[in-house]
Amino acid sequence: MTEPLLSVKGLAKHFTVRKGFPKPKTTVIRAVEDVSLTINPGEAFGLVGESGCGKSTAARALLRLIEPDGGEVRFGGQDVRAARGKDLIALRRRMQIVFQDPYSSLDPRQSIGSALTEPMRVHGIARGEDAKKRALALLEEVGLPPNAFDRYPHEFSGGQRQRIGIARALTLEPELIVADEPVSALDVSVQAQVLLLLRELRQRRGLAFLFVSHDLSVVRWFCDRVAVMYLGRIVEEGPVGRVLANPLHPYARMLRDASPEPDPALRGALPRIVGEIPSAAAPPPGCPFHPRCPSAMPECSQVLPALKPTPEGGSVACHLYG
Numbered sequence: 001m002t003e004p005l006l007s008v009k010g011l012a013k014h015f016t017v018r019k020g021f022p023k024p025k026t027t028v029i030r031a032v033e034d035v036s037l038t039i040n041p042g043e044a045f046g047l048v049g050e051s052g053c054g055k056s057t058a059a060r061a062l063l064r065l066i067e068p069d070g071g072e073v074r075f076g077g078q079d080v081r082a083a084r085g086k087d088l089i090a091l092r093r094r095m096q097i098v099f100q101d102p103y104s105s106l107d108p109r110q111s112i113g114s115a116l117t118e119p120m121r122v123h124g125i126a127r128g129e130d131a132k133k134r135a136l137a138l139l140e141e142v143g144l145p146p147n148a149f150d151r152y153p154h155e156f157s158g159g160q161r162q163r164i165g166i167a168r169a170l171t172l173e174p175e176l177i178v179a180d181e182p183v184s185a186l187d188v189s190v191q192a193q194v195l196l197l198l199r200e201l202r203q204r205r206g207l208a209f210l211f212v213s214h215d216l217s218v219v220r221w222f223c224d225r226v227a228v229m230y231l232g233r234i235v236e237e238g239p240v241g242r243v244l245a246n247p248l249h250p251y252a253r254m255l256r257d258a259s260p261e262p263d264p265a266l267r268g269a270l271p272r273i274v275g276e277i278p279s280a281a282a283p284p285p286g287c288p289f290h291p292r293c294p295s296a297m298p299e300c301s302q303v304l305p306a307l308k309p310t311p312e313g314g315s316v317a318c319h320l321y322g
């Protein structure tokens, strides 16, 4: 069996906010609760769910861009949460992030050449002419001309800026890319080109991906495995073909049925997603999905269902299953 590249167990992240007027009250938002997943070398793992379910928070917490409040994160066998100083820098080099909006992650006053060579210099990989040569090769790899090196972010289109964001994520030759909604800010016509580039890079470099998206068709196309999140928790996980074709959790089924149907003959015949996602500040007792679930039973409002294994190596957290 392959040793997982990334292994996450029981990850938690809570935010404490003060809200209300005139007497603000302290509220704890349980953005991520008991999230576990593993990603093997070269594997693409999708994280899907409605807006606010905790996908981005989970992705940032496992990279320690924000500090988790609980759980264990191991990368290549190393304890990410315990890593300090040089060890943490070395781990960071191996896992990189591509953001939804590359414009906000690129410094408008920094040339593209400098944005690409700076991390190489800081991490002691290359400097001077060597770093420039590597940056030019990266620009070519992501489909940008060499003269992009001396230009600035505002001179590029959204799709080109995302290519720059991808090139920057590659400067340190990572093994895992966390792609947080990498194409959802782009025009539809450009989305496919950037997705093709990501898939090409994945194949050529043997990269593993944590692919955060609300778009099931993109996840179906890009990923090997997928986890469905609801109110901070994973409710179902498994091979992408099985989970999206035959979801076992009623929420996963609802999400699948609400996603645009590629076959026009079936469009409109499917039930739409119903009800509002409850607040992560006051998650319902028992199964967090029970207030919206068409199949809820009395037990569902009292007992939180544990994740149970499914035959093909996935898992589902539902009292209806098993």
Ligand SMILES: Nc1ncnc2c1ncn2[C@@H]1O[C@H](COP(=O)(O)OP(=O)(O)OP(=O)(O)O)[C@@H](O)[C@H]1O
Pocket: 015, 016, 017, 029, 030, 031, 049, 050, 051, 052, 053, 054, 055, 056, 057, 058, 214, 280
């Ligand atoms: N810095 C923060 N302070 C307080 N609450 C936060 C913070 N970041 C996220 N949250 C809350 O945590 C929950 C999860 O948010 P998160 O952005 O991770 O969800 P998401 O699934 O990625 O949604 P989206 O696709 O809209 O980004 C939400 O209720 C959100 O309001």
